[in-house]
Amino acid sequence: MRRLGALLGALAVVAATAGTVPAQAAEAGGARLLSGAAGDGFGSVGACSYRTSATGGYWMRCSGGGTARSYRELLAGAPVPTCWLLPRGSEANLTPKDAKPPAPPSARPLVRSATQPTPTPDPTGTPTATPTGQPTAPVPPTPTAIPTATPTATPTATPTATPTATPTEILTPTPTETVPVEPLETFLEACLTTSPNPVTLAPTYDLGFTTREVEFRRSDPTRPPFWSELTTGQRAYLDRVERQGNIDRGTLVTSPSRTPRIGQTVAFSVVGADGRQIEAGLSRMRGVLDHLEVRTGEPGRPSVRCTGSGRTLEAGATDRTGEDVCSFAYRQTSAGRSTTRPDTYPVRGTEHWRIQVSADAGATWDDVRAVERPVELDLRVTEIQTLVVPLAP
Known part of the structure; x- marks a missing residue:
């Protein structure tokens, strides 16, 4: 019993002094x-998103140079751009400074079916019918036979007109009609890896981009916008520059x-x-x-x-x-x-x-x-x- 009492007393002392033991000094x-x-830690300030670390580091990534007071003000009513198109080979610069659209390729012709051929008369043929309204050539009179000594002579037959052959029609096709057709083109599609804050529209600090090659026609209404088609605020939203500080x-x-x-x-x-x-x-x-x-x-x-x-x-x-x-x-x-x-x-x-x-x-x-x-x-x-x-x- 004495040993048990001593043990309980020691535990009570430890419990009483545990709160007064100073914490171990930090490294x-x-x-x-x-x-x-x-x-x-993550957050946003103005048109910037920031990150802080437990070791005293802090970083700030800003859109539009940080001049806007908020991301909504920066976008000016435009939606957050989630994907956009760039020329192939643009992986090293997904947010270019210029806003030029990709150069279009040469248009390939599309040959439509030929129209019905128009008959063209053979220039060497002789027409059989006399054109309407033209005067008819006079027919020469039949010569009268001169009697000869031989009473049994056979009278000469009246010559008849030799029929003219009908010329053969040669069909010359009308030249084929060619119109340019819009080709499928290969573009580089860049997309955001994370969705922005639904309230402030601030992008997450760890925002990144994914890329892939896609094929679209320029007139396709379902294609993502070209980088040049984004608004100034949308391009500024995506063009974020990192600044770093440290305690x-x-x-x-x-x-x-x-x-x-x-x-x-x-x-x-x-x-x-x-x-x-x-x-x-x-x-x-x-x-x-x-x-x-x-x-x-x-x-x-x-x-x-x-x-x-x-x-x-x-x-x-x-x-x-x-x-x-x-x-x-x-x-x-x-x-x-x-x-x-x-x-x-x-x-x-x-x-x-x-x-x-x-x-x-x-x-x-x-x-x-x-x-x-x-x-x-x-x-x-x-x-x-x-x-x-x-x-x-």
Whole structure:
């Protein structure tokens, strides 16, 4: 029973102290998302779609140069283009800058069936019938026989007209009629891989294109539009340019002294921290260092906190307090401390960043993600050395 009671008591102690155990420090150079899962975040601002990462990266892809305030404004009532046609071999540039239609091929003739032939008279034939309305040639009189001595002479027969043969008709066909016929042409069809947001019409950040070769006649009402037939807003919607930024953590330092003494007030700050702004038209994206929190490493002492990156103190400065100053005064030296560097305090800071977006050229900003970046410093703290000079005898 005593052993069981001791075991239950130990479990109670563990349960009571579990909430007070500090979390393990994040890996140097890493970051974690404060407002949800640690995966990538997606959204849209103006005519841009953006992505953020848990490690402090942020990207922006914009349509139409980011000048429109929304995708609906950019499209100006036109539908989102899902597929369009380009000339073959355009795989390297699916959203060209020019709006020229593909050059048409040479038209191939279509031979229609010949019309009924028109009879043409043989120019060498002799007509049999006398044309109507023409005068009839006079028939010469029959000569009278002259009596001869021989009474039994046979009278000469009256000559008769020799019949004329009917000429043969030669059929000459009318020249065949040729008209151009529209040929089937092979085009490169490009299509979106994902559907846009049904409310904002914003394309997803991972928007991509698929391509294939298709055959259409240009007059086919079912074919996709040529790139040149898309509106200016539709072409701008598809022509997206990526811009990239990243939160760069700073270096943790103390000022005005880099090796403070016991009782000396110093300020922690970070130098070189940067969340550079990226922009396109009216859309903006940036990282802002909200505040700095520092664990000084001296046992039993509280952490210090200041806004932004912390203000550095100049030598001889009398004002060493304020919300932007992470001021601290050590009470013990770092001699004998066992850290990565002997005889130093393991100072561990955390930069608290906010990734922001703006749709009005920076007039207003919205927070879209919070990110922490760890910073470290092994700090040597010394004590005041007193020089004792013996008195002269």
